[in-house]
Amino acid sequence: MLHGSCLCGSIKYEMHINVPKTSACQCRVCRKITSGTTSLNLVVPHSSFKLMKGTPKSLDITHFDEGFDITLAFCGDCGSAIPIEAYLGEATAREYIIQVGTLDNTGPLEAVPAPPPKSTSCPGLDGLNR
Structure with a gap:
């Protein structure tokens, strides 16, 4: 079982999934939600997700690029x-897309290796302390 929450802790959830599979998404919706270039996500069946605390606000939109309907739930206090909630085809075939950064236990994060930071990626900054 995986647990997650928003930044301020007003919203808490849990998921029952056996093998978490992450995917990096670069669609325009994920970029706008994260204010970044990529979102690391888990896609889980609707029946596996349970809201444990709080009542999130929501926004219904149509995916910019793919055209399917999405309900974006977020904390009204901190915005996480x-x-x-994605409706991929039939309304009964709902799935949740969970941003891995909202997980309280980081096992799925550790499954995706990240390259170590290199000061040479920013020329001229080699002498700076980290």
């Missing part, structure tokens, strides 16, 4: 996206 918890979760994205």
Whole structure:
């Protein structure tokens, strides 16, 4: 079982999934939600997700690029996206897209290796302390 929450802790959730599979998404919706270039996500069946605390606000939109309907739930206090409910085809075939950064236990984060930071990626900054 995985647990997650928003930044301020007003919203809490849990998921029952056996093998978490992450995917990096670069669609325009994920970029706008994260204010970044990529979102690391878990896609879980609707039946596996349970809201444990709080009542998120929501926004219904149509995916910019793919055209399917999305309900974006987010904390009304801190703005964290918890979760994205996607209607992929039939309304009964709903899935949740969970941003991995909202997980309280980081096992799925550790499954995706990240390259170590290199000062040479920013020329001229080699002498700076980290």
